[in-house]
Amino acid sequence: MNLVYAREMQALDRYTIEEFGVPGLVLMENAGRGTAELILEYFRPSLSQGALIICGPGNNGGDGFVIARHLAQKGFPVKVFCLAPFEKFKGDALVNLQIIKKMEIPLFLVNNDISVLKQEIKASGLIVDAIFGTGLEREVKGHFAAAIEAINQSEKPVVAVDIPSGLSADLGRPLGIAVKASLTATMALPKVGQVIYPGRHYVGELKIVDISMPKRVIAELAPPRFLLNESWAANHLKPRGPDSHKGTYGHVAVLAGSSGKTGAAILTCLGALRGGAGLVTLICPKSLNHIFETTLTEAMTFPLEEETDIQSLSYQAFDKIISFCRDKKAVAIGPGFGIHRETFELVHRLVAHLDIPAVIDADAITALAGEVFHLRRAQAPRILTPHPGELARLLDISKEKIQENRLEIARLAAKETESIVVLKGAATVVASPDGREAVNYSGNPGLATGGTGDVLTGLITALLAQGYEPFIAASLGVYLHGLSADILAKRKGPFGFVAKEVAETLPNAIKEIMVRKNLGQF
Numbered sequence: 001m002n003l004v005y006a007r008e009m010q011a012l013d014r015y016t017i018e019e020f021g022v023p024g025l026v027l028m029e030n031a032g033r034g035t036a037e038l039i040l041e042y043f044r045p046s047l048s049q050g051a052l053i054i055c056g057p058g059n060n061g062g063d064g065f066v067i068a069r070h071l072a073q074k075g076f077p078v079k080v081f082c083l084a085p086f087e088k089f090k091g092d093a094l095v096n097l098q099i100i101k102k103m104e105i106p107l108f109l110v111n112n113d114i115s116v117l118k119q120e121i122k123a124s125g126l127i128v129d130a131i132f133g134t135g136l137e138r139e140v141k142g143h144f145a146a147a148i149e150a151i152n153q154s155e156k157p158v159v160a161v162d163i164p165s166g167l168s169a170d171l172g173r174p175l176g177i178a179v180k181a182s183l184t185a186t187m188a189l190p191k192v193g194q195v196i197y198p199g200r201h202y203v204g205e206l207k208i209v210d211i212s213m214p215k216r217v218i219a220e221l222a223p224p225r226f227l228l229n230e231s232w233a234a235n236h237l238k239p240r241g242p243d244s245h246k247g248t249y250g251h252v253a254v255l256a257g258s259s260g261k262t263g264a265a266i267l268t269c270l271g272a273l274r275g276g277a278g279l280v281t282l283i284c285p286k287s288l289n290h291i292f293e294t295t296l297t298e299a300m301t302f303p304l305e306e307e308t309d310i311q312s313l314s315y316q317a318f319d320k321i322i323s324f325c326r327d328k329k330a331v332a333i334g335p336g337f338g339i340h341r342e343t344f345e346l347v348h349r350l351v352a353h354l355d356i357p358a359v360i361d362a363d364a365i366t367a368l369a370g371e372v373f374h375l376r377r378a379q380a381p382r383i384l385t386p387h388p389g390e391l392a393r394l395l396d397i398s399k400e401k402i403q404e405n406r407l408e409i410a411r412l413a414a415k416e417t418e419s420i421v422v423l424k425g426a427a428t429v430v431a432s433p434d435g436r437e438a439v440n441y442s443g444n445p446g447l448a449t450g451g452t453g454d455v456l457t458g459l460i461t462a463l464l465a466q467g468y469e470p471f472i473a474a475s476l477g478v479y480l481h482g483l484s485a486d487i488l489a490k491r492k493g494p495f496g497f498v499a500k501e502v503a504e505t506l507p508n509a510i511k512e513i514m515v516r517k518n519l520g521q522f
């Protein structure tokens with residue numbers, strides 16, 4: 001499903017109206033009716049106490065008038081409060097205002113004094129927030145802000161029309177203050193600001209309302225930005241043919257592990273195995289080989305002599321690694337690999353010369369700080385999987401700056417490194433140098449435990465080895481990894497599950513998506 005900014009949504013609206021001739025009034029009718037249907041589906045018990053619809057001066061308010069009409073038609077008590085003078089309304093919103101006036105639906109005007117509105121909020125069963133949508137253009141102040149505050153203090157179920165009022169559809173944060181919704185009924189496509197943090201906290205459950213925007217409009221005009229949710233995953237996860245074998249699913253090489261960090265290598269191998277790789281071999285320092293041979297059953301090892309004083313591989317192993325990887329499908333480099341100068345030298349050479357797709361993580365990203373040009377010499381696709389701190393070091397910018405503009409910075413990093421960048425964290429983002437990007441919708445804070453990143457690295461490498469093109473491999477890996485954690489959170493608890501369990505639950509995540517796929521739910 002495409003993910004849009006406000007201006008992109010407005011362009012899609014305009015194209016639908018001007019090129020396809022779908023009148024704006026029809027779009028508004030579909031928006032309002034679809035939202036009313038969601039209200040009936042999810043909040044019917046609350047409606048008996050009355051729905052309070054609070055409308056702003058634009059078309060978001062217009063949607064509110066349509067919702068009021070449909071709920072009134074069904075016999076529910078409805079009251080409409082306008083936060084702007086009636087004469088301010090124009091176009092489709094005015095048409096719908098006039099209709100509800102003729103229907104004598106109780107209509108009230110709020111200027112600066114919101115005392116009546118506050119009482120009505122308290123007396124109502126459900127609040128419909130139709131104050132601002134994608135037309136929000138500045139900080140919310142005055143009686144608009146007071147109304148939003150009253151809504152948030154009411155502890156009533158709140159349905160946000162299109163987007164919680166006050167939340168920026170682009171920035172994903174409140175402009176002053178924003179409605180905290182129980183459910184957001186968004187028109188046609190999800191907005192970026194609804195699926196990144198802190199915006200996601202204000203949205204509640206996100207539901208898409210089909211306003212009959214022709215699919216061709218979206219296919220032709222929507223940007224290559226996607227929400228990684230279950231339907232996206234079901235659309236991209238490939239089933240296995242009965243006549244397949246280990247070779248079909250590729251041999252993954254893992255370059256990871258050093259003294260004290262053997263677990264990172266083991267978890268990467270586990271992630272690759274549970275991610276469906278046909279075979280996995282860990283290229284490791286000879287002195288640690290016995291540890292891996294004891295712990296890894298399904299994965300093989302390829303021990304190498306040359307080591308540093310922290311028992312990590314050094315550039316002297318370069319030739320042997322290159323020849324070993326010649327017939328491999330994909331390689332993971334970095335987890336627990338060691339931060340020794342000679343190991344960094346090895347990373348620089350491998351990143352530039354390995355001619356198979358590679359996932360570069362952890363210490364290998366650290367090795368590339370200030371040395372990004374090695375990535376631009378790469379002879380095969382590269383996927384970087386930094387957490388914010390690693391990306392901060394790689395790009396030499398502050399972690400705060402990254403966290404405030406995650407999608408934009410990931411986009412910049414992808415261009416800068418000519419690699420796919422997976423910027424991990426709450427709502428992981430994936431950006432490709434070719435302009436494609438995605439925001440992940442799965443996962444939870446239980447993932448904040450050591451080693452989960454190593455599992456993700458192995459998983460993405462396994463998907464590369466199975467033939468997924470790099471952007472899809474990265475995005476599918478991110479989604480399945482988060483879904484595995486969501487399954488664990490439901491099954492075990494919000495946190496306390498460990499990285500190894502995230503790997504072990506990947507088959508359950510894959511099964512969940514396959515079931516959806518077989519049911520055609522994508």
Ligand SMILES: NC(=O)C1=CN([C@@H]2O[C@H](COP(=O)(O)OP(=O)(O)OC[C@H]3O[C@@H](n4cnc5c(N)ncnc54)[C@H](O)[C@@H]3O)[C@@H](O)[C@H]2O)[C@H](O)CC1
Nearest residue numbers: 027028058059060132133134135136137138139140162187
């Ligand atoms: N997406 C679709 O296909 C459809 C969306 N619809 C709805 O239309 C709104 C967008 O409507 P628009 O008139 O552009 O803007 P808003 O209603 O969001 O309100 C903007 C309105 O308010 C003024 N304003 C903006 N910021 C502030 C502020 N901080 N304080 C005071 N006033 C502010 C601004 O000047 C405008 O007048 C979309 O979200 C959907 O809900 C269509 O109904 C159906 C098709």
Ligand SMILES: [K+]
Nearest residue numbers: 129132161165
């Ligand atoms: K709204």
